[in-house]
Amino acid sequence: MKKLSTLFLLFVNLLVLPLTLCAEEVTFDFTSASIRENIGTAITDTKGFIYNEVFTVNNVALQITGGSAPSRIYVDASRGQNLALYKEYTTLTFKAPSGYAITKIEYTSAGSSNISSFTASSGTIEGMTWSGNAEGVRFRQGGTSNLAKAKVTLAAKNGETSALPAIEYTECANIAAFNALENGTYAKVSLTNAEVTGISADGYSTVFIQDATGGCLIQYTTLNTKLQEKTKVNGTVYVVKRYGNNNPQMKEAEDTPNSSVESASITEYTIVEGTLAEVNVDANLHKVVKVTGAKFVATSETQGTLTQGEAELIVNNGSATANAFLHKITDTWVKDETSLENVTVIGILVHSNSSGTVNNLLPITMTGTPTGIQAIKQELPTDGVIYNLSGQRVEQPTKGLYIKNGIKVVIK
Numbered sequence: 333m334k335k336l337s338t339l340f341l342l343f344v345n346l347l348v349l350p351l352t353l354c355a356e357e358v359t360f361d362f363t364s365a366s367i368r369e370n371i372g373t374a375i376t377d378t379k380g381f382i383y384n385e386v387f388t389v390n391n392v393a394l395q396i397t398g399g400s401a402p403s404r405i406y407v408d409a410s411r412g413q414n415l416a417l418y419k420e421y422t423t424l425t426f427k428a429p430s431g432y433a434i435t436k437i438e439y440t441s442a443g444s445s446n447i448s449s450f451t452a453s454s455g456t457i458e459g460m461t462w463s464g465n466a467e468g469v470r471f472r473q474g475g476t477s478n479l480a481k482a483k484v485t486l487a488a489k490n491g492e493t494s495a496l497p498a499i500e501y502t503e504c505a506n507i508a509a510f511n512a513l514e515n516g517t518y519a520k521v522s523l524t525n526a527e528v529t530g531i532s533a534d535g536y537s538t539v540f541i542q543d544a545t546g547g548c549l550i551q552y553t554t555l556n557t558k559l560q561e562k563t564k565v566n567g568t569v570y571v572v573k574r575y576g577n578n579n580p581q582m583k584e585a586e587d588t589p590n591s592s593v594e595s596a597s598i599t600e601y602t603i604v605e606g607t608l609a610e611v612n613v614d615a616n617l618h619k620v621v622k623v624t625g626a627k628f629v630a631t632s633e634t635q636g637t638l639t640q641g642e643a644e645l646i647v648n649n650g651s652a653t654a655n656a657f658l659h660k661i662t663d664t665w666v667k668d669e670t671s672l673e674n675v676t677v678i679g680i681l682v683h684s685n686s687s688g689t690v691n692n693l694l695p696i697t698m699t700g701t702p703t704g705i706q707a708i709k710q711e712l713p714t715d716g717v718i719y720n721l722s723g724q725r726v727e728q729p730t731k732g733l734y735i736k737n738g739i740k741v742v743i744k
Contacts (some may be wrong), residue, residue: 338457343588352674353628356390356432356485356486356487356497356545357483357484357485357486358389358390358392358483358484358486358742359389359481359483359484359573360387360389360394360481360482360483360484361480361481362405362414362415362442362480362481362482363412363413363414363442363480363481364412364413365413367387367405368380368405373513376550377443378667380404380405380406381396381402381403381404382396382397382398382402382403382404382405383397383399383402383552383553383554383584384396384398384553384554384584384586384588384589385419386681389428392426392427392428392429392434392484392486393425393426393427393727394424394425394426394427394482395423395424395425395427396415396417396422396423396424396425396613396628397421397422397423397424397584397585397586397588398418398553398583398584398585399417399418399419399420399473399551399583400418400419400421400552400574400576401418401419401552402418402552403415403416403417403418403422404416404418404532405481406478409696409725410443411443411478411480412442412480413440413622414443414478414479414480415442415478415479415480416476416477416478417473417476417477417478417479418475418476419473419474419475420473420474420475420516420574421472421473421516421572421574421584422472422473423470423471423472423473423581423585423586424470424473424482425468425469425471425496425586426468426469426470426482426484427467427468427496427737428466428467428486428590429469429486430485430545431440431488431489432467432487432488432489432491433462433465433466433467433486433487433488433489433490434466434467434468434469434484434485434486435456435463435464435465435467435485435486435487436461436462436463436464436483436484436485437461437462437469437484437485438461438482438483438485439460439461439462439479439481439482440460440463440479440480440481440483441460441477441478441479441480441484442478442479442480442485443478443689445476445477445479446459446460446477446731447460447471447473447477447479447526448475449473449474449475449476449477449558450471450472450473450474450477451471451472451474452464452469452470452471453466453468453469453470453471453496454466454469454494455469455499464494465487465490465492466493466494466496466497467489467493467494467495467496468495469496469498470496470586471496472474472582477567489496493720496580499585499586499587499640500518500673501518501519501520501552501570501585502517502518502520503519503520503522503588504519504520504521504522505522506521506522506524506543506544506545506546507521507523507526507541507542507545507546507547507548508521508543508545508546509521509583510548510571510573510580511546511548511580513573514573515573515574516572516573516574517569517572517573517574518571518572518573518585518663519570519571519572519573519582520568520569520570521568521569521570521571521582522567522568523541523543523565523567523568523593524543524544524566524567525543525544525564525565526541526542526543526559526564526565526566527541527542527543527562527563527564527598527601527602527620528540528541528559528560528562528563528564528565528595529541529542529547529561529562529563529601529619529620529679529680530561530656530660530694530696531556531560531561531657531694532656532659533557533650533651533656533657533658536556536557537551537552537656538550538551538552538656539551539556539559540618540658540680541559541565541618542601542602542618542619542620546617546618546619547616547617547618547619547680548580548581548582549576549579549580549581549582549682550571550581550582550617551574551576551581551583552583552584553571553580553582553583553584553588554584554588554589555569555571555588555591555593557581558593558595559593559595560595562598562599562601563595563596563597563598564595564596564597564599565594565595566593566594567591567592567593567594568591568592568593568596569582569588569591569593570585570586570587570588570590570591571584571585571588572584574586576656577682577683577685577686577688578683578685578686578687578688579618579682579683579694580618585719586735593624601603601677602619602620603621603622603625604616604619604620604621604622604624605621605624606622606623606663607623607640607641607643608623608626608638608639608640608641608643608644608645608672609640609641609642609643611623611681612643612645612681612691613700616681617678617681617682617683617691618681618682619680619681620678620679620680620696621678621679621680621681621693622676622677622678623638623675623676623677624674624676625640625674625675625676626638626639626640626674626675626677627640627671627672627673627674627675628647628670628671628672628677628700629668629670629671630665630666630667630668630669630670630671630677630699631667631668632665632667633667634648634649634650634651634657634659634664634665634671635648635665635721636646636651636665636670638675638693645691645692645693646684646690646691646692646693647677647679647693647695647698648684648692649661649665649690649695650691650692657694658679658680658695658696659692660695660696661698663696670700670702671703672698672700672701672702672703673700673701673703674700674701675698675699675700676694676697676699676700677695677698677699678696678697678698679693679694679695679696679698679699680693680694680696681693681694682694685690716736716737717736718735718736719735729743730739730743
């Protein structure tokens with residue numbers, strides 16, 4: 333009888349073993365119409381953007397974060413629909429269901445893309461295939477990739493199965509401490525009475541924030557949907573450090589959705605006031621500054637030069653579609669003709685190139701007295717003859733300001 337019971341238990345175990353030990357394959361098909369409800373069809377279309385999203389197939393989870401730009405389910409003419417991953421700090425984290433381990437992940441590229449820039453939390457990468465034995469695996473990207481599929485092979489956990497390592501976040505007491513971190517460092521940042529001073533023209537991609545210690549950009553993260561201009565923010569955020577044009581940026585991390593922030597409306601920002609030379613220093617980068625008594629001359633419809641004495645600074649109003657700019661000034665400027673004296677400008681100071689040698693002022697408000705050609709009263713001569721400003725007739729005018737038909741004209 334005992335022998336029969338043993339045989340029966342062995343038979344039952346044999347029935348169960350195939351359900352738990354046999355390898356199983358799960359495929360994430362980024363070309364599928366059902367992978368995402370809204371598919372972006374152009375790079376400026378936000379519908380396909382992925383800031384931080386979890387996809388699940390047969391209880392296998394894939395969490396994707398954005399990098400220097402959001403990841404996206406993207407459609408283009410040459411590759412078709414694909415998962416587009418943009419540059420550094422994008423992460424793809426696969427997690428097996430309970431009792432299983434991931435032993436292989438085989439990527440299929442869209443076009444000629446590859447995963448040569450990927451680094452994995454465990455295991456090895458050869459060509460387009462990762463091999464290992466882990467409850468989960470995190471890939472961090474260092475370049476740009478376009479992927480069509482990711483096939484995941486599962487097996488039962490065993491004594492060699494490793495856990496997915498948690499991300500270690502460096503605690504930062506304020507924005508200045510975050511700005512001092514090395515590129516690529518994951519951080520848990522405390523925000524204390526931090527002011528949201530501006531949001532880029534597109535309304536979501538870049539948020540400018542400052543506290544008593546310094547300023548920073550929060551770019552392309554799920555945090556941006558929680559932040560509004562002219563608010564005071566308190567709480568804790570999980571981010572990764574990145575630079576763009578030498579400007580420190582808070583970027584999306586796996587735990588960013590666990591951030592906790594509370595905000596309240598404010599009527600005024602904290603403003604650093606001074607001369608142009610005084611405010612244009614590294615200590616004021618990403619802060620709101622104010623300059624009075626300067627001169628402005630346009631160099632394009634959206635840009636110009638602000639001068640005060642020997643000090644000079646570029647004012648960059650950007651465009652309505654440029655992600656990094658505020659575009660607060662609604663008027664367009666005429667190159668070499670739009671000129672303002674006695675300018676008062678309030679704006680955010682940022683680096684404008686990767687070396688950090690040139691700064692821009694992104695204007696929030698700007699007022700001044702227009703200068704240049706003005707109409708004058710009709711009692712001035714209107715006979716077509718050219719006069720100087722003293723009213724004397726000039727037969728052969730040289731460069732300068734004159735009067736013709738009652739109007740001031742400039743001869744160059």
